[in-house]
Amino acid sequence: MSERTGKQLSKEEKDARFEAELLPVLDPLYNFAYRLTLDEDDANDLVQETYLKAYRFFDYFEQGTNAKAWLFRILKNSFINEFRKKSKQPAKVDYSEVEGYYNSEDVEGESGVATTTDMRTESVQDLIGDEVASALNALPVDFRTVIILCDLEGFTYEEMAKILDIPIGTVRSRLHRARNSLKEKLEKYAKSMGYNSNEI
Amino acid sequence: MESKITEVYQNAPVEGKETECEKVSKLLDLVIDGEATSEDQQYFKHHIEDCVSCFESHQKQKLLKGLVCGHLKRVIVPESLALSIKAKIQKTL
Numbered sequence: 001m002s003e004r005t006g007k008q009l010s011k012e013e014k015d016a017r018f019e020a021e022l023l024p025v026l027d028p029l030y031n032f033a034y035r036l037t038l039d040e041d042d043a044n045d046l047v048q049e050t051y052l053k054a055y056r057f058f059d060y061f062e063q064g065t066n067a068k069a070w071l072f073r074i075l076k077n078s079f080i081n082e083f084r085k086k087s088k089q090p091a092k093v094d095y096s097e098v099e100g101y102y103n104s105e106d107v108e109g110e111s112g113v114a115t116t117t118d119m120r121t122e123s124v125q126d127l128i129g130d131e132v133a134s135a136l137n138a139l140p141v142d143f144r145t146v147i148i149l150c151d152l153e154g155f156t157y158e159e160m161a162k163i164l165d166i167p168i169g170t171v172r173s174r175l176h177r178a179r180n181s182l183k184e185k186l187e188k189y190a191k192s193m194g195y196n197s198n199e200i
Numbered sequence: 201m202e203s204k205i206t207e208v209y210q211n212a213p214v215e216g217k218e219t220e221c222e223k224v225s226k227l228l229d230l231v232i233d234g235e236a237t238s239e240d241q242q243y244f245k246h247h248i249e250d251c252v253s254c255f256e257s258h259q260k261q262k263l264l265k266g267l268v269c270g271h272l273k274r275v276i277v278p279e280s281l282a283l284s285i286k287a288k289i290q291k292t293l
Contacts, residue, residue, distance in 0.1 A: 011293070015289060015290065019286065019289075020288065021284060023286075026277055026282055026285075027274075027277055030275065030277045031274050031275055031277075034275045040275070041276075043275075044278065044281060046283060047285075048281070048284065048288065050288070051285045051288075052285075052288060052292065054287070055289050055292055056292070060219055120224055125271065127268070128267065128271045129271040129273045130258065132267050132268060132271050132272050133268070133272055133273065136268070136272065147268060148268075150233060151265050151268040151269050152268055152272060156233075156235065156271075157235050166207065172230075175229060175233075176229055179229070179261070179264060182264065182268075183260070184262055186264070186267070187229060191244065
């Protein structure tokens with residue numbers, strides 16, 4: 001890493017910049033890690049690994065660009081590699097994943113959608129939250145991922161395509177199938193609770 | 201509750217209407233996710249004003265998205281995590 005040319009920051013400057021630009025993403029990143037691994041310790045490890053990788057490749061990161069998408073991409077690739085390791089296949093670390101990844105688009109693509117349930121009490125809210133979580137956790141990881149990226153984190157299709165390394169068309173079709181699958185699971189639950197499936 | 205109007209639409213699809221519904225159903229996710237062009241949005245909006253079944257699909261899909269973004273609890277980041285990341289980074293050259 002030392003032979004890189006260009007403006008050299010002191011370690012203090014680099015660390016300060018790193019913390020200012022990337023640490024604010026910690027909360028969504030940890031949540032993403034948790035939803036992928038479904039385990040707090042694994043999420044913890046995955047997030048640490050992601051930040052260390054990001055630190056090593058921080059020179060490739062253009063200040064002011066989409067830090068959140070960049071970190072999500074590194075985390076998702078680390079997650080895949082971790083799985084390779086666990087399945088005893090050779091763990092090939094692909095560093096090209098973090099090189100040259102720039103996104104000049106705006107940072108947040110929030111498409112705020114209001115929640116439209118009629119249920120008001122706290123406990124019912126909790127119940128719904130738990131049910132949504134278990135329905136989501138029961139989805140295959142690829143489906144879970146697109147729903148989290150889109151609906152929870154508000155990434156645009158274009159950002160998702162970059163994070164996941166797939167064409168936008170694949171993002172769309174995967175999201176569509178993922179939602180159908182989630183809907184099916186929640187409809188079953190709604191029926192078991194005595195609601196008409198049309199209400200969900 | 202299934203409304204009577206919906207049944208009428210479902211039982212007697214007009215041929216032209218059906219292709220329009222198909223087009224609208226393909227736009228559904230794009231509209232929900234704020235990815236549709238303004239032209240497509242207009243088309244979509246106009247169609248669901250008249251078509252109860254597409255209107256209902258739209259409501260359902262919106263509700264589904266709302267369930268995820270409004271009801272899924274966020275996990276709380278352990279306090280030690282930021283500190284241990286900072287500590288590791290300081291040791292890294």
